[in-house]
Amino acid sequence: MKKFLLFYLCLLVCCATQAIAQNRTVTGTVTAKEDGLPIPGVSVRVKGTTTGAPTDVNGKFSLDAASDATLVFSFIGYTTLEVPVSGRSNIQVSLTASTSQLGEVIVTGALGITRTRNQQSYAAQEVTGEEVNKTRGVNFVDGLQGKVAGLEIRQNNSLGASTNVVLRGYKSIYGNNQALFVIDGVPIDNAMNNAKDLTNSKDQSVGGGGYDYGSPVSDINPDDIENVTVLKGAGATALYGSRGSNGVILITTKKAHKGLGIVVNSSIKVSEVDKSTFPKYQHEYGAGYGQFYSDDSGYFFNFDVNGDGTPDLVTPTTEDASFGAKFDPNLLVYQWDAFDVTSPNYLKATPWVAAKHDPVTFFRKPVSTNQSIIITNGGDNGSFKLGYTKNIENGIIPNSQINKNAFDLGATYNVTPKLTVGGSINFYNTATVGRSGTGYDGTNSDARNVMTNFREWWETNVDIQDLKAAYDRTGKNTTWNYADPEGKNFGAIFWNNPYWVVDHNYESDTRNRYLGNVNVNYKPTTWLNITGRTSLDTYSALREERYDLTSIGVPYYTRGNVLYSETNYDLLANVDKDLSPDFNFKALLGGNIRRDYSSLITATTNGGLALPGLYALTNTKNSLNPPEESQTLRQVNGIFAGTTLTWRKMLTLDATIRRDQSSTLPAANNTYYYPSVSGGFVFSELLKNYTWLSYGKLRASWASVGADAPPLSIQDTYVVNPAINGVAQSAVAHTRNNPDLKPELTHSSEVGLELSFFHNRLGLDATYYNTNTFNEILPVNVSTSTGYDYRYLNAGSVRNRGIELSLTGTPLVTNDFTWRTTVNFTRARSKVTSLFKDANGQEAKNLVLGTFQNGETLNAPLGEAFSIIRGTDYVYDDKGNKVVGSNGQYLVSATSNNDIGNTNPSWTGSINNNFTYKNFNLSFLIDVREGGDVFSSDMAYGLATGLYPETSYINDLGNPVRNTIANGGGFIRPGVTATGEPNTKRVSAVDYSAFGYYRLPMKAFVYDASYVKLREAVIGYTLPQGALGKLGPIKEVTFQLIGTNLWIIHKNMPYSDPEDNVSAGNLQGIQAGAYPTTRSFSFNLKLRF
């Protein structure tokens, strides 16, 4: 840290020197000619240099310029004006509105090729780096949330979890749906290859226990982002080949402008749990599953603790539920701490009362920091950029931290005026400790996810702070969940002490990533540009998972070494020529070779650890089994060409073609083509008389995109299992590969309308799209009576249709005050239009995507939406009433293939408001999701174990529902009898069979995932220019107070965040061991030199 300060100081000195070399200060005001109001945000530049400044909210500007310089004033929608300084120190300027200028805005398209908005004929939405990085989080992708229509971002709430980034819905049933990220032309895959569980056979992504190792894109340094352009449809992305079929997110990093520029950001963040996403517990009843233990009441264990010869009441410590005795402060019970020799309550009976501190106090309020500096310099000979970001993110769970160091170095050198060479190298070092275990993780051996414990299996009499104190005192796995207190077995039976879990049973991982490229750009004439580039993205990671001795189950240490690399070789020639004043011709021709390599080697101890706390393979209890290895290679060779013809800046026709050849497909089918054609018509060019219409464009596009298979899916191999007594065992693999796979195809079309009114005070961008994906390559879940679990097939077609609306407006502008607003709206529908047929022509009716803990499945049924939840349902009569059996319990369907939920929202939307008053700025983002279902494993179990207030209420007779029926307790399940009469049979709620999974179909635990969220709010203050003068070289000082995930304004899902999911990937709509949402407040200081 000290060194860092010193570094800052040096920079300050440098800047000061720089400042002295400048000339006089010119100030002034820019107004609009038609109404005389000041225009904020006008770019004021000294002609021929990169020196410049925007006007402030009052239209005022201030910059240094030579007395003979010329100032250039430009602003979207206004005619650019050049004004000589002519020795003046104050200049008043008024700008004339122009209707055509908006079309001249430069936008970035596929392969980073820029063009004007008039020439763009597909949907693209831009977000500035500042906007993306507003929240100063560890993963910049979160900053895109709610800011782009049609972009869905979902993740598990655990620290560092993978982020699902999906544009325009799920097109691929099993495969990768993640948008492709491209940083300055270098592709970064966000495929979910990281969400693998190292130790369990059940994949973490289908709700099994395990760790989520995060998305590779989270490495990208948010402070280095200049802007983000989201290309949504295949029309825009066909040139990227198959990986572009899910849309492309183009990231342009900061570029050096002329002269030295330094930006320093320093922020500090405090986080906390949003309690509305955490369970509320009932406080009336304590430990137990019912009334069947050994004492007279049936609620307690009964044996002599204090040695007086008479049996004592003891908490049923083995019972991870709260269906036990009613709390009574006068009742003294030997609780778990009565058996802990270090406890003040040792051998003491204590009052039977609800815990003072429930598990929400397990979470801490961590402080995180983020410091960054970026230095740029540009001149006639080239440019240079160096950035460093240090981000320490502490999680709400104790012992969880991500420590990230990001270095960005980039340089260009103009060898000759026509030849430029450049290169960049980014190094990211990420060290993480304590990613949280996800999914249902408890009953077997691991119990890594403490949320499974808190949400599903808990005793409400256990004070979590007492557990903390016990762990702090002993350093041991002292648990409330003793296996057998009477038999003096004080080991954990199902649940470890959660403080022990985070300290002893944790993972850690480090990832060193290098991302770089070398490029050559040659511009032989003004209209031809040739670029060659080699880029490499490679990382190696070490992942270690620990599970210490004395924890329940089998202790282990597992390590996995991951090596990944992607190399791209590109050659691209670009033509941009005005053939006549009315006719612009653009063309490109290029080739790309991509090579992916990945390898994983995982080794784990066998049958336990020998010594406690030693996490090494040598510490294995039995001799080590061979490590598991996998290694894959993929190469895709592509060539492509494209042309754009523009007539009178009004009509644009764009066509591209790409040919790919992939190593992952059978040689006979490994070549495929991607044509695309699109057109744009800027009709406002014909309507110049209508001054209220600033801009109007109609666009349409069609594209076809192919995709290859995952590596190693065309040839069958065997699996070698550990030998038994030296005898080899090998098995047929569970997935049958397919040597006849064909490439997958996506046809997509879209039409769009862009409108802008009243000098751009109001703008609308509307898109309708239709995407059909054919011959989807899937490992189809097959009847296991075939001897296999999966078979690779070209198995299905999915149609996605949707509407995306983006409305931007400036409802209010006065001298001091501006209000800008952006509304995004997305409505998307998917449908499985066809599935594969077998040899007899029988068509599959459904694909099972994943099977989860309680027998619920996610499905893609033929003719229905992608991702339907199926499971057991109620039995209904003709009128749709739930039928109740003679015992008063609901009848439950024998079958489990009933549709019980649809995970797709009916629409999503967001409103982003930005208010500026003088030097203050306030912005906030509200995010809305309407509809869509989520299945909660947490509720299915937590209601059964009696944790929630829903299991302890005053019934219709005015008595506690948990009373026996004889004592006026119990309740009547709403429904009808077999004969259609209303049910009047009262059922008991004295034990765990009443409210949870045990007596109810899975349908009972499907919840509406709608929400309205205040996702972020930012208050900023920029020091006025006047005050800046005293600060020497500092050109800008901004303070920001940032709140993230501030408030879930509305939701229907109890006790959790409806957005939370088991993991990233295609399987969405299931919660198991859900983490609470982290709310955070940051303070950021930005200095620009």
Place this chain on the structure above:
Amino acid sequence: MKKTAFIFVLATLLSACTKDLTSLNNDPKNPLEVTSASLFTQGQRQMCNVLTSSNVNINVFRLIEQQWQETTYTDESNYDFVTRQIPDEFWREFYALSLVNLERAKKVVPTDVTDPKVQKNDIAIADILEVYDYYYLLTTYGNIPYSQALDINNVFPKFDDAKTVYNDLLARLDADIAALDPSVGSYENGADVFYNGDVVSWQKFANTFKLKMGITIADSDPTKAQTVITSAVAGPGGLFTSNEDNATFKYVASPPNTNPVWVDLVQSGRQDFVAATTVLSYMHADTTSTGAQDPLRDPRLPYYFTTNSDGYYFGGDVGESASPFNAYSKPSGPALDKSSIGKVTNADFPALMLDYAETEFNLAEAAARGWIGGSAATHYNNGILASMDYWGVAQADATAYTLLPNVLYTGGALPVQLQQIALQKYLALYNRGVDAWIETRRLDYPVLTPGPDANSDFPVRFTYPINEQNINEDNYNQASTAIGGDDLTTKLFFDVN
């Protein structure tokens, strides 16, 4: 300079283009070919695992048979099998872990075994195990995919009529018996964990299993049953004649090839299962207040269960919670109770897949029905003695047990005789829940009453896997109709009363 740069880039592009792309897609870490023996071993082990396991997600038949009960989570004891998708996993383990590997072994044998006679033996033995696998699938679910099973090109296999399949299995078994040639060997060097490739042992195994298959259809198809049984008894090599002939799978003491019961009950550290009152009462485990034992007590008790913390046998009531754990008897073995002389929870306790005791009980039933000669009583006593011998009971104690009034073979009407045989067979089939379940359904004795809060009547089959419902829907619906409804209470072909 610039030219050099372009030539460099261009050259790189071109050189990469010329590579043979498809060869990059070869898997360097997994083999394209393996030996038939290694596949056979895998298929054999998986078969033993699924039938031996006590994993609550796979094999819950000890609970159904009221040998064991659950301590806290009583869902399965009360016949909720769907939540854990147990029918899916049990089904899958046979088809996708055992059968597929045995079937593949048969295909690979001609390519890696040189002697045609040995080839024939290898294929016949793998086929016998396939018959064995299918037997359990049929008796668990009823109609199952068979004629179209194990064919990846048919991913919607139809379900075949159970009785038809059963008869086909018997025919296959006959063909296999005929194919076995004891003049040469079979899977050697330990690949055959049962018999190390001893063909005579396999002849005995096949005949003995055929006898079992005959007895299984004694009620549903007595004519066929009689034919099968008489032919099995006369089969080449004969039947099992002592515990030496038992088919056992020798597990090893350290993971991963350990007995799955050890994994579930010991290694996991969980405390899920205790003895059930039902089996304890049939074993007369009672201890009176004076400490005196019931004189009718079964000497196998200490080999089956531990005593509780107070030193006596105490079981969990059917379907009810049984907590705290230490108040109850547990499956035997020093791992759970140092003083226990049983071995059920030992890591290397061998799986018992077919044994001499059940063979004698089968012969007793055949004799009682008059289908074979000999004395039912002798076979009955032999069965009891064989079981006692297997578990380690001293011969004198075993003999004394056969003379107890509640054990002594009384003869009399066939139903009376069958009940006596059924009870002793039930006791002998301890720790083999699947086999015990077949017998209690077929013989309807002992009567196993569901717990007071059970989700259904006593289950007489498994419902079909959720996976079949979701992805093989038409065939599933047909099968469901054909058997009379996909319910736990739909009686199967062999269970006529």
